Amino acid sequence: MPVSTNASQAVYDALKANDVRIVSALPETWLVHMMQMAEDDPEMTLVRLAKEEEGVGVSTGAHLAGVRSAMLMQNHGLFASLNGIISCAQLYRIPLLMCISHRGVMGERDPWQTEGGLLTTHVLDAIRVPYETIASAPDAMRRVSDAMTLAYSSLRPVALLLERSLMWEDAA
Amino acid sequence: MKRIDALRRIHPMLDGCAVVTIMGAVAAELQSVGHRPNFFYLQHAMGLASSLGLGLALARPDRQVIVFDGDGSLLMNLGSLTTLARYRPRNLLHVVFDNENLLSVGGFPTATSTGTDLAGIAREAGVPNTALVDTLVGFERAFTESLERDDLTTLVAKVEPVGPAGFVTELGLLENRFRFGRWMTGSTSEEETP
Numbered sequence: 001m002p003v004s005t006n007a008s009q010a011v012y013d014a015l016k017a018n019d020v021r022i023v024s025a026l027p028e029t030w031l032v033h034m035m036q037m038a039e040d041d042p043e044m045t046l047v048r049l050a051k052e053e054e055g056v057g058v059s060t061g062a063h064l065a066g067v068r069s070a071m072l073m074q075n076h077g078l079f080a081s082l083n084g085i086i087s088c089a090q091l092y093r094i095p096l097l098m099c100i101s102h103r104g105v106m107g108e109r110d111p112w113q114t115e116g117g118l119l120t121t122h123v124l125d126a127i128r129v130p131y132e133t134i135a136s137a138p139d140a141m142r143r144v145s146d147a148m149t150l151a152y153s154s155l156r157p158v159a160l161l162l163e164r165s166l167m168w169e170d171a172a
Numbered sequence: 173m174k175r176i177d178a179l180r181r182i183h184p185m186l187d188g189c190a191v192v193t194i195m196g197a198v199a200a201e202l203q204s205v206g207h208r209p210n211f212f213y214l215q216h217a218m219g220l221a222s223s224l225g226l227g228l229a230l231a232r233p234d235r236q237v238i239v240f241d242g243d244g245s246l247l248m249n250l251g252s253l254t255t256l257a258r259y260r261p262r263n264l265l266h267v268v269f270d271n272e273n274l275l276s277v278g279g280f281p282t283a284t285s286t287g288t289d290l291a292g293i294a295r296e297a298g299v300p301n302t303a304l305v306d307t308l309v310g311f312e313r314a315f316t317e318s319l320e321r322d323d324l325t326t327l328v329a330k331v332e333p334v335g336p337a338g339f340v341t342e343l344g345l346l347e348n349r350f351r352f353g354r355w356m357t358g359s360t361s362e363e364e365t366p
Contacts, residue, residue, distance in 0.1 A: 021231075022227070022230060022231065045230055047226070047230065047255065047259060048255070048258065049251075049255055050251030050252070050254050050255055051249075051251050053219070053220065053223075053249070054220070054223040054226075054249065054251065054252055054255055055223075056217070056220060056223070057217070057220035057221070057222070057223025057224040057225075057226070057227060057252075058223050058224070058226055058227035058230070059227060060220070060224050060227060061192075061223070061224040061225060061226060061227020061228035061229070061230075061231060062227040062228070062230065062231040063227075063353075064212065064224075064227075064228065064349070064352060064353045064356050065190075065227070065228050065231035065232045065235075065356045065357065066231070066232075066353075066356060066357035067231035067232075069227070069231075083217060083218075084217050084220050087216035087217040088214065088216065088217035088220050088224070091215070091216055091217070091345065092214075092345065092346070092349045093346060093349065
């Protein structure tokens with residue numbers, strides 16, 4: 001599978017370095033290595049969800065209990081979570097870190113991802129969630145740390161878009 | 173059974189527990205019975221109270237967590253029952269007040285009014301302990317047993333579709349959120365004991 005293990009490890013290590021101890025996730029191709037890393041790590045609790053919006057609740061509970069968490073999901077998971085983000089995480093000023101695989105953009109071969117790809121950044125802008133992209137593994141630590149810092153200083157959800165150039169190793 | 177009478181019965185048992193309610197009548201009624209700093213009212217995001225309870229329970233396995241859910245809310249997030257069952261937090265008691273009605277928006281019947289069985293759904297989702305009660309005595313007994321069981325329980329209580337006249341209370345959403353967070357993390361000693 002051409003999902004980058006090195007990039008997955010870099011993002012996962014950055015989450016760990018930022019004291020993330022609960023990761024909620026819905027399986028998606030680009031995230032399989034990261035989910036496995038969370039599953040194999042005795043210091044991490046992985047919560048496999050039925051639908052992404054549950055993760056907003058899990059992270060809110062974790063935050064109120066003083067534990068740092070993150071959500072791993074596809075951009076369609078972001079779409080599926082909108083009400084929770086707005087009426088739970090934003091209404092209650094929860095520092096929610098969302099790591100979102102940015103599917104459906106240049107290079108996407110799956111036709112079913114292409115409509116969502118057009119909308120991801122517009123939706124984030126519309127709901128006023130600040131975001132950065134992670135395009136290469138060496139950027140992961142800085143980007144995750146910066147995102148976590150802003151989440152906690154602003155007490156708001158923030159997003160990191162995991163880009164194709166980071167996650168997918170196409171055959172040359 | 174009226175929900176507010178059920179809440180009055182078990183209110184003394186909530187001391188020391190992290191309590192999460194859904195929006196609307198449940199939140200207003202619990203506040204009218206007596207607000208405590210260990211109560212958090214999720215005043216929107218319908219469906220997520222059980223997920224929020226799961227996050228609390230996983231983050232603080234030493235702390236009993238109680239969620240007061242409703243039929244309308246739980247029907248919006250039935251998948252949550254499968255996630256609760258999967259991780260089976262032994263410190264989580266999930267109470268569902270089922271009045272077969274979306275009362276807060278004017279009294280529209282939900283699917284439980286035509287036979288949907290939330291306790292049955294929870295059981296088949298894999299929740300290890302489920303119960304359905306429709307009397308005050310039965311509710312108090314099942315609630316007490318659930319707390320003593322030290323295992324995940326979904327307790328469905330059939331209640332009358334009646335509630336308070338209004339749902340907005342004096343307690344600010346963010347005030348509630350920050351004080352509850354301080355209680356959970358024990359960072360302010362005066363709020364440690366309800």
